[in-house]
Amino acid sequence: MSLIQGATGEWEIVLGLEIHAQITSQSKLMSGASTKFGAEPNSQVSLVDAAMPGMLPVVNEFCYEQAVLTGLGLNAEINLVSIFDRKNYFYPDLPQGYQISQFTDPIVGPGVVKIELPDGSFHDVGIERLHLEQDAGKSIHDLYPSQSCVDLNRSGVALMEIVSDPDMRTAEHAKLYVSKIRTILRYLGTCDGNMEQGSLRADVNVSVRRPGAELGTRCEIKNMNSIRNIGMAIEYEARRQVDIIEDGGTIAQETRLWDVAKGETRSMRSKEEAHDYRYFPDPDLLPVVLEQSWVDAIKARIPELPDAKHGRLMRQYGLNSYDANILIADPENADYFEIVAKGVDAKLAVNWVTGDLFGMLNKRGFTIETSPIKAEALGELVGLITDKTISNKIAKQVFEFMLETGDAPTKIVEEKGLKQVTDTGAIEKAVDEVIAANPDKVEQVKQKPKMAGWFVGQVMQATGGKANPQAVSDLIKAKLGLED
Amino acid sequence: MSDLTNLTLSDAREKLRNKDITAVELAEAHIDAMQQTAGLNAFIFNTEEKAIEMAKASDVKLAKGEGGILEGIPVGVKDLFCTKDVRTTASSKILGDFTPTYESTVTANMWADGAVLLGKLNCDEFAMGSSNETSFFGPVVNPWQRQGDDTQLVPGGSSGGSAAAVAARACIAATATDTGGSIRQPAAFTGTVGMKPTYGRCSRWGTVAFASSLDQAGPITRTVRDAAIMLESMASYDVKDSTSVNVAVPAYEKTLTGDIKGLKIGIPKEFKVDGMPEEIQALWQQGIEWLKAAGAEIHDVSLPHTKYALPAYYIVAPAEASSNLARYDGVRYGLRVAGDNIDEQYANSRAEGFGEEVQRRILIGTYVLSAGYYDAYYKKAQRVRTLIKRDFDQAYEKVDLMLTPTTPTAAFGIGENIGDPLTMYLNDIFTVSVNMAGLPGISIPAGISANGLPLGLQLIGKPFDEETLFRAADVMEQAADFTALPQLMAK
Numbered sequence: 001m002s003l004i005q006g007a008t009g010e011w012e013i014v015l016g017l018e019i020h021a022q023i024t025s026q027s028k029l030m031s032g033a034s035t036k037f038g039a040e041p042n043s044q045v046s047l048v049d050a051a052m053p054g055m056l057p058v059v060n061e062f063c064y065e066q067a068v069l070t071g072l073g074l075n076a077e078i079n080l081v082s083i084f085d086r087k088n089y090f091y092p093d094l095p096q097g098y099q100i101s102q103f104t105d106p107i108v109g110p111g112v113v114k115i116e117l118p119d120g121s122f123h124d125v126g127i128e129r130l131h132l133e134q135d136a137g138k139s140i141h142d143l144y145p146s147q148s149c150v151d152l153n154r155s156g157v158a159l160m161e162i163v164s165d166p167d168m169r170t171a172e173h174a175k176l177y178v179s180k181i182r183t184i185l186r187y188l189g190t191c192d193g194n195m196e197q198g199s200l201r202a203d204v205n206v207s208v209r210r211p212g213a214e215l216g217t218r219c220e221i222k223n224m225n226s227i228r229n230i231g232m233a234i235e236y237e238a239r240r241q242v243d244i245i246e247d248g249g250t251i252a253q254e255t256r257l258w259d260v261a262k263g264e265t266r267s268m269r270s271k272e273e274a275h276d277y278r279y280f281p282d283p284d285l286l287p288v289v290l291e292q293s294w295v296d297a298i299k300a301r302i303p304e305l306p307d308a309k310h311g312r313l314m315r316q317y318g319l320n321s322y323d324a325n326i327l328i329a330d331p332e333n334a335d336y337f338e339i340v341a342k343g344v345d346a347k348l349a350v351n352w353v354t355g356d357l358f359g360m361l362n363k364r365g366f367t368i369e370t371s372p373i374k375a376e377a378l379g380e381l382v383g384l385i386t387d388k389t390i391s392n393k394i395a396k397q398v399f400e401f402m403l404e405t406g407d408a409p410t411k412i413v414e415e416k417g418l419k420q421v422t423d424t425g426a427i428e429k430a431v432d433e434v435i436a437a438n439p440d441k442v443e444q445v446k447q448k449p450k451m452a453g454w455f456v457g458q459v460m461q462a463t464g465g466k467a468n469p470q471a472v473s474d475l476i477k478a479k480l481g482l483e484d
Numbered sequence: 485m486s487d488l489t490n491l492t493l494s495d496a497r498e499k500l501r502n503k504d505i506t507a508v509e510l511a512e513a514h515i516d517a518m519q520q521t522a523g524l525n526a527f528i529f530n531t532e533e534k535a536i537e538m539a540k541a542s543d544v545k546l547a548k549g550e551g552g553i554l555e556g557i558p559v560g561v562k563d564l565f566c567t568k569d570v571r572t573t574a575s576s577k578i579l580g581d582f583t584p585t586y587e588s589t590v591t592a593n594m595w596a597d598g599a600v601l602l603g604k605l606n607c608d609e610f611a612m613g614s615s616n617e618t619s620f621f622g623p624v625v626n627p628w629q630r631q632g633d634d635t636q637l638v639p640g641g642s643s644g645g646s647a648a649a650v651a652a653r654a655c656i657a658a659t660a661t662d663t664g665g666s667i668r669q670p671a672a673f674t675g676t677v678g679m680k681p682t683y684g685r686c687s688r689w690g691t692v693a694f695a696s697s698l699d700q701a702g703p704i705t706r707t708v709r710d711a712a713i714m715l716e717s718m719a720s721y722d723v724k725d726s727t728s729v730n731v732a733v734p735a736y737e738k739t740l741t742g743d744i745k746g747l748k749i750g751i752p753k754e755f756k757v758d759g760m761p762e763e764i765q766a767l768w769q770q771g772i773e774w775l776k777a778a779g780a781e782i783h784d785v786s787l788p789h790t791k792y793a794l795p796a797y798y799i800v801a802p803a804e805a806s807s808n809l810a811r812y813d814g815v816r817y818g819l820r821v822a823g824d825n826i827d828e829q830y831a832n833s834r835a836e837g838f839g840e841e842v843q844r845r846i847l848i849g850t851y852v853l854s855a856g857y858y859d860a861y862y863k864k865a866q867r868v869r870t871l872i873k874r875d876f877d878q879a880y881e882k883v884d885l886m887l888t889p890t891t892p893t894a895a896f897g898i899g900e901n902i903g904d905p906l907t908m909y910l911n912d913i914f915t916v917s918v919n920m921a922g923l924p925g926i927s928i929p930a931g932i933s934a935n936g937l938p939l940g941l942q943l944i945g946k947p948f949d950e951e952t953l954f955r956a957a958d959v960m961e962q963a964a965d966f967t968a969l970p971q972l973m974a975k
Binding site for chain 2: 278
């Protein structure tokens with residue numbers, strides 16, 4: 001399943017990813033300028049970001065904390081001594097003429113991330129390192145015919161580059177890996193994971209080989225900003241490489257770009273054209289030396305991470321793995337669910353959250369954070385079902401009223417008289433009437449007991465849906481002499 | 485030369501405090517002197533109006549008995565320091581008419597202490613040079629001349645403008661910077677005092693970078709006492725410079741007690757280089773005698789890796805420079821020479837904007853950092869640097885200070901060495917190891933060469949022990965009693 005079928009046999013894909021995650025921080029890695037997204041071009045640029053003469057970088061300690069927190073969240077080693085290096089190259093959106101990065105001594109060393117495959121099995125992806133670096137600005141080439149513009153708002157924004165080992169074998173692995181990293185970062189609050197705004201981007205290294213053979217030559221697909229495109233680009237690139245090799249060609253190591261419109265990768269620059277970055281330790285910055293106690297204090301702040309939460313949701317609420325996975329995809333989902341599930345039927349709660357609520361949010365373009373129905377209100381509604389004040393069906397009506405009016409479910413049920421009828425006298429009366437009016441059906445149901453449902457439906461209709469369906473069903477069965 | 489321009493900083497300070505003179509009078513006298521010595525090409529931008537304005541503000545403070553340690557003192561600023569609203573070019577064409585919106589920490593400290601800005605001082609382009617001949621604004625002329633010879637001489641470099649202006653009495657004191665000897669060598673060539681403090685003592689924020697791990701600001705003055713006063717103002721811990729060190733700035737002037745009894749002075753034997761002129765050797769011996777007479781103990785010490793300091797310096801400094809100067813790309817400020825595409829624009833702007841010596845060092849620096857050469861050059865040079873530092877650490881277990889000549893020769897003629905970079909680089913042979921080890925060093929005028937030019941002796945101190953350095957330099961200054969004046973002044 002994980003292999004590509006070529007004309008000459010099977011091929012295995014080998015994938016390694018470099019994820020660039022923008023650190024959630026008010027200010028940049030080496031300056032006090034704001035990092036807010038969407039501001040006027042060049043309105044968030046300090047003297048340091050613009051590389052004015054004599055300006056010096058100063059490490060933003062908060063960004064360092066965020067990187068350490070992330071490293072711990074990736075089960076990785078924290079290097080107590082790390083060094084900033086300069087990566088030298090010329091580009092108009094790189095004012096210093098070098099990017100401050102970490103080359104030989106990154107802040108975070110080896111770690112491991114677990115991904116869950118669709119068949120429920122697990123696959124480990126090794127993390128080689130995580131290092132801090134500055135983002136570049138943005139070049140805009142299409143505003144004027146003969147000139148380019150540069151926006152330095154992003155210049156100097158703190159990024160974490162998370163480098164995986166070449167441990168993935170299918171596009172699915174890569175997609176699950178990116179998704180998992182994104183989830184972990186969001187849990188930690190170290191990156192908002194917003195791929196559309198460029199807060200999370202990935203470079204994908206793709207090579208193919210005969211199963212078990214030596215690693216093939218890799219191509220790097222740069223700057224992917226959607227999980228779906230990552231999957232498509234890998235499928236395309238692997239097939240392209242297999243075709244070349246099977247046609248007797250060889251793969252040239254190069255950097256490629258994914259063309260979304262054409263659905264293909266194309267060459268950006270070859271290895272020969274690659275920059276010689278002339279890395280060397282940045283003499284403006286001293287090595288960063290951390291105390292173990294400082295790292296330990298950050299460790300104590302780590303919130304419950306997705307894997308742990310997944311296990312706990314299954315244990316504590318009796319959820320299945322599928323439901324638990326949906327809830328942990330976003331820490332906000334799980335938090336919302338746990339508020340809803342307080343004191344109510346958990347299965348009912350998860351169905352309402354992942355079904356009705358998510359459906360509504362999608363349809364109306366809300367997120368869990370902006371949901372017009374708050375978790376407490378939905379919890380109240382599910383509570384009304386759990387204690388049989390209303391039926392699940394009535395609850396759906398109440399849900400719509402809640403959306404319209406913003407009123408509390410209890411108030412809606414009260415005002416609209418939607419309380420479930422549990423008065424057996426009233427139900428019995430309705431049952432008797434339905435039986436009397438349908439002698440032919442009574443005959444039929446005696447042959448086919450499954451038809452009892454039809455009687456339940458009639459009674460529910462007659463009571464405006466307010467009768468307790470269980471009570472109705474019990475009564476009908478008793479009256480018609482049907483076995484349970 | 486008027487009486488006012490001949491005042492030392494400490495004398496001028498007393499007269500200002502006693503209201504014998506006003507800051508405006510003092511500023512005006514120096515503005516006159518700047519005009520009279522314009523032929524030296526020491527100042528490249530004059531800020532006369534600003535000077536009068538600042539002097540007036542100082543007079544208001546002085547009248548109330550207030551003011552900082554430099555209140556009303558007219559100074560020149562090397563054009564490497566960014567000065568708010570005053571053009572700053574590092575003596576390079578590439579910065580064009582760049583005018584900073586910010587003030588370097590060092591100069592901001594001085595303005596806060598009441599100093600008065602006369603103008604910006606010429607220097608070698610981006611501080612790369614030992615003769616002030618690489619400046620886009622042309623060479624600076626040394627106010628000194630050889631006896632009976634009117635050949636124009638270099639003032640040394642890179643802080644040649646600072647040294648020439650102080651020697652010519654066009655300013656009382658000047659800021660300078662020293663990456664491999666750029667304060668001490670010009671001080672030696674002009675009969676002035678040049679002080680390079682410990683790396684990290686003065687903030688580098690707002691000073692145009694040459695080689696970040698070596699650059700350090702310091703003063704050029706006419707007396708050791710003046711240098712102590714200047715450094716006290718210039719030095720500070722600065723959170724904006726991660727390499728600045730959080731050590732309190734002492735009142736340096738108070739350390740000039742005149743007492744160096746029992747002080748241990750090391751004489752590094754490796755500085756006795758082959759071919760050292762007789763008169764330099766004799767001057768060094770004279771320095772030893774002066775210190776001995778004042779009660780100091782003299783000890784031979786060894787700094788075995790000294791001979792590698794210069795070659796290692798010429799790898800480390802250009803490497804850092806090649807990266808530091810990448811920002812001058814014609815995109816955001818300074819000179820832009822258009823091209824058909826961005827690569828051409830870079831090439832055109834940098835080819836036209838940088839002079840020959842700067843281009844040479846960028847090329848050397850780019851080369852030594854390149855893939856395949858990094859280990860052989862840059863990494864090895866850094867290892868050498870560690871060994872040089874260790875040599876000093878070990879020597880300082882036995883001695884408090886070291887004494888050496890500042891330069892192997894006296895000032896040379898303009899154009900004499902410019903075609904021969906290697907000879908030019910040898911000017912720094914006695915000064916670079918001090919930068920490589922990050923130590924403080926001071927050059928004081930100690931004698932006159934056979935042909936009538938000033939010669940300097942260098943004292944080298946322990947890290948952040950500028951106090952002992954000043955104390956010994958003060959004693960040696962008194963012993964040397966250097967009173968000769970540049971021919972230009974004597975006329």
